[in-house]
Amino acid sequence: MEKVHSGGRPLTRAALAGRRRALEEGRAISRRELAGHARDAAKALRLRPSLRQVLEALVAVWGEQPWSRLLVWPSNERLSEKTGLSERALRYALRDLVGLELITPKDSANGKRFAIRAPDGTVVDAYGFxxxxxxxxxxxWAERLRLLKAEVEQRRRSFDILTVCRRAVSEALQGLATHHPEVPISDLILARDSLEQSSPKRxxxxxxxxxxxxQWMxxxxxxxxxxxxxxxxGNSCSHLETNNEPPSESCNKGSSRSAGGGAALRPDLVAAACPVARELGFDIQTEPDLIDAGRSLRGSIGAHPSAWSEACEALGALTAGALVVLVAQLHDDEVTGRRKSEIRNPGGYFRHLVRLSAEGRYSVAAELLAMRRQRMT
Structure with missing residues (x-):
């Protein structure tokens, strides 16, 4: 059978699917709204640059006609001028946009794009896209962007956990090598080096x-x-650092302190006010849990080891741990947009709060109570 050349493009399922999509009856669309949806589509589908350029160029030439279909009919020459793409690259981009069901071709008999005008010159229809x-x-697009945002947030938190675990492993290995050289650690070092090689980069x-x-956990x-x-x-408190205070005193130093009108600094208060600790893998139920969380998260907020030592000396390990978790939560709230950005340097902010607390000008427990109330409302 002889093949008939109509000048049009081959029929595809994507083109047919695009034709089936329609707007609500009587809905008015502005170019600004169309451009916003096009940007959302580009983000949601992660379009490559050439496809973004062509889609933006098509949106830019739309004349806001009050039709039921949003038709444009620019020539390839005009699109090439707007995008800087070659004729071949432009054809490939248009083909891919059709395949992604972002645009639908409306071909004329000879495959050309042009407007159909009434006798008085008014454009009443068109062939194009x-x-x-x-x-x-x-x-x-909105649902895809929501999922992508959640994916990005999960990736960020996974990297935070990885960083916390990596630093905790290094501190434990350094502590073993320094204070307990008789304990074998070659297997741990080998496992750490192997994980370092296979760990991804942020x-x-x-x-x-x-x-x-x-594996890092x-x-x-x-x-x-x-x-x-x-x-x-297991016979005394579980501090990683060595200190000369009696175990009971070093574990409980600061735990009996009260602030904010008698508010006690309790692990359950910290856990309720700072959910970021649980998200990073720390289940704060006891005082040793809180101290361990503070010690481990110290590096993640950029606080120097000397700041942790200063906090333990001035406030006790329990309050120091609570303050680290508090700053980590404040910083997380800023990163996720739940709080206006005010902390430029979390590590420096932690040291500042340590000194204010030591002078009696800042109450960790009172601040935690306020944060818990905000999350409950």
């Missing part, structure tokens, strides 16, 4: 930290358990 799917799928958008986070648990048993074998 239909941008209706961009607006008709607005709900899909700067690479394609790297997935969830593949190694569990297991290694951290092993390293800290070995250090714990080497130091006190």
């Amino acid at each position: 239909d941008l209706t799917p961009v607006v008709a799928r607005a709900g899909e 700067s690479r958008a394609s790297d997935d930290p969830s593949l190694v986070v569990t 297991d290694l951290r648990e092993k390293a800290e358990e070995r250090f714990y048993k080497a130091g006190c074998a």
Whole structure:
């Protein structure tokens, strides 16, 4: 059978699907609204630059006609001028936009794009591309962007956990080598070096930290358990640092302090006011849990070890741990947009609060009570 050349493009399922998408009857669309939906679509589908450029160029030439379909009919020459793409690259981009069901071709008999005018010159219809799917799928773009945001947030938290675990392992290994050289750690060092080589980098958008986070958490648990048993074998408080105070005093120093009109500094208060601790893998139920969380998160807020030592000396390990978790929560609230950005340097802010608390000008417990009330309202 002889092949007939109509000048049009081959029929595809995507083109047919695009034709089926329509706007609500009587809905008016502005170019600004169309441009906003096009940007959302580009983000949601992670369009490559050339596709973004072509889609933006098509939106820019739309004349806001009060039609049921959003039709545009620019020539390839005009689109090339607007985007800087070659003829071939432009054709590929248009083909891919059709395949993604962002635009729908409306071809004339000879495949040309042009407007159909009434006798008085008014444009009443056109052959070209239909941008209706961009607006008709607005709900899909919103849902995709919500999922992408959640994915980005989960990736950020996974990297935070990975960083916390990596630093905790290094501190445990350093503590074992310094204070308990008789304890073998070669297996831990070998496991750490292997994980370092396989761990992804935060700067690479394609790297997935969830593949190694569990392994880092297991290694951290092993390293800290070995250090714990080497130091006190469960017979006294579980401090990683050495100190000369009696165990009961060093564990409870600061726990009996009250602030904010008699408000006691309790682990359950910290856990309720600062949910970021649980999100980072710390289940704060007891005072040693709180001290461990503060010690481990100290590095994640950028606080120098000397700041932690100063806090323990001035406020006690319990209050120091609570203050670290508090600053970590404030910083997390700023990063996630729940709080206006005010803390430029979390580590420096932590040291500042330590000194204010030591002078009696800041109450950690009172601040935690206020934060808990805000989360309950």
